Amino acid sequence: MNPSSRGPERLEGVTAIILAAGVGSRMQSQVPKVLHHLLGRPMAGWVVAAASEAFAATSVVVLSPATAGLAELLGGSASVAEQPKPLGTADAVRCALAALPASAKELLIACGDTPLITAALMREVVVARRETNAPIALAAFDADDPTGYGRVIESSDGSAECVVEERDASEEQRAIGTVNAGLYAVDRAWLVDALGSITPSKASGELYLTELIAAAHAAGTPAPIVYGPEIELEGVNDRHQFANVAAALRERINEGHLDRGVALIDPTTAWIDVQVQIAADAVIEPGVTLLGGTSIGARTRVGSGSRIEATSIGEDCIVRSSAIEGSSIASHVDVGPFAHIRPGCTIAANCHVGNFAELKATSLAAGAKVGHHSYLGDTEVGERANIGAGTITANYNGVQKHKTIIGADAFTGVGTLIVAPAGIGIGAKTGAGTVVLADIPDGCTAVGVPARIIREA
Incomplete structure (x- = not known):
């Protein structure tokens, strides 16, 4: 799944309204469900991305005070509107209308909690x-377990007669497996008039969009039904569904990489964010x-076991069970x-970073080698330098951090400790266990605690 590989041309003249004001208490989380991340995007971000692929116009996302943080996570990919109080889906749409352009x-x-929805299905409903x-028009699906969903009542011609919420449904209606997916295509002018006729629910006092289906049928212009797959349209309401959706998204993404020639040895265990190239x-x-x-070259x-985040890696590299x-x-x-x-490291070509080495804000010039069990923090290492096992740059003196510079072709012996801002010059060497408190000049060799020069350049 590559967001830059679009299918059919985006439809003109359609603006998506994405409802993302709900908290989702069944997730058992202090974080509203639409903000939970799934493979590199917040849950509602997947719906925004599908709408961006389907339609040319920028989407409008309806947020509540609880989900306001989603606006920053979306990074300007959508406009936002606020629903100050949870007064139902129809009220949420009414709040969005003010943010819509006249065009x-x-x-x-x-719905912002349907991250598996596709651009193709959105276009199909329109x-x-x-x-x-x-x-x-509305989308529906045949649910394995329709509990909690509004049931779609069909007319003899296959259009929708109405949607009956479960708490208002008869036993016969509850036995219907066709449920409302909360996905609608609608004419704006008609919607503006129709919203005014919606009355609050007696049970909750909220205003529901589902009343529009009955209104369209009563006016002799019934809504067509588009049937979609349950996996695309089922909302995420709890941790079990969240895990299932994450696995499905992983499969989509990994299939895309396989199609482009990437060798995923076991796609079921590789977790790859959508932005990764x-x-x-x-x-x-x-x-x-x-x-x-x-990005991986x-x-x-x-x-196996590697975890790589926000990092570019070039061609012909090997990363063995490491974190970058x-x-x-x-x-x-x-x-x-x-x-x-x-974070903050730059590793040039033909370098080696050995087992149990740790680097932070450090640059290695071409051909440099950092042996095992070393720590380099705020360090600049020159070309072909060889950092021996157990070398440490002590970059923090308890007050502030200092930089260490190790010159080209330098060599540090096992267990060398370099106390910044002291450094090691070009071609200089240290013996095992040396503690460097002052600069070692170019070409010199130093040993001891503290370091003393035993061989001049």
Whole structure:
């Protein structure tokens, strides 16, 4: 699933309204459900992305005070409107109308908790309304368990007569398996007039969009029904459904990478965010997690257990069971196993970062090698330098951090401790266990605690 690979042309003249004001108490979370992240996007962001693929116009997302944080997460991909109080779906749409441009004549109304919905289904509902010239069309699905859903009552011609909420349904109506999906295409002018005729529910006092279906039928312009797959249209209401949806999205994304020539050894265990870019012939081993704006170059192999976030990795690299965050790695680099490259690192071509090495805000010039069990923080390492096992740059003195510079072709012995801002010059060397408190000049060799020069350049 690649968001840049669009199918049919986007429909003109349609604006999506996405309802994302609900908290979702059945998630048992302090975070509103539409803000929960699924493979690189908040839940409602998947619905916004589908609408962006389906329609040329910018969507409007309806938020409540509880879900206001979604606006920042969407990053300007949609306009927002606020529903100050939870007065029902019809009230939410009414709140959205004020945020719509005058040019918006057709509307697509969708729920923000249906992250598996596709652009194709959205377009299909709009086309069904256009072809029948009905003021409204709706999507429905045949539920394995219809409990909690409004039941769609069909007329003899296959159009919708009404939608009956479960609490208002008779036993016979509750036995109906066709349920309302909360996805509608509607004529804006008709909607504005029809909203005024909706009366509050006696049970909750809320205003429900489902009343529009009965109104259209009563006026002799019944709503056509578009049947969609349950997996696309079923809302996420609890943690079980959330996990199922996450697995389905993972499958979509991974199938896209397979189609583009990526070798996913076990797609069922690779978790890859939607933003991640992977070149053909890269190899992703089982149990890998790739997050955020990560990119993986051709023929690079990412080993089992690796977790890579917001990092670019070049071609022909090997990453073995390591964690990498917010960094840039050039081509022909090998990392790990069990290395940790923290944010702000830049690794040039032909470098080696060994097992249990940790780097933070550090740059390695071409050909540099960092041996195992080392920590380099706020460090600049020159070309071909060899950092021996257990080398540590002590970058923090308890008050502020300082940078360490290690020159090209330098060599640090096992267990060297460099106390910043002291550094090691070009071609300089330290012996095992050396504690560097002052700069080691170019070409010199130092040993001891504290370091003393035993060989001049």
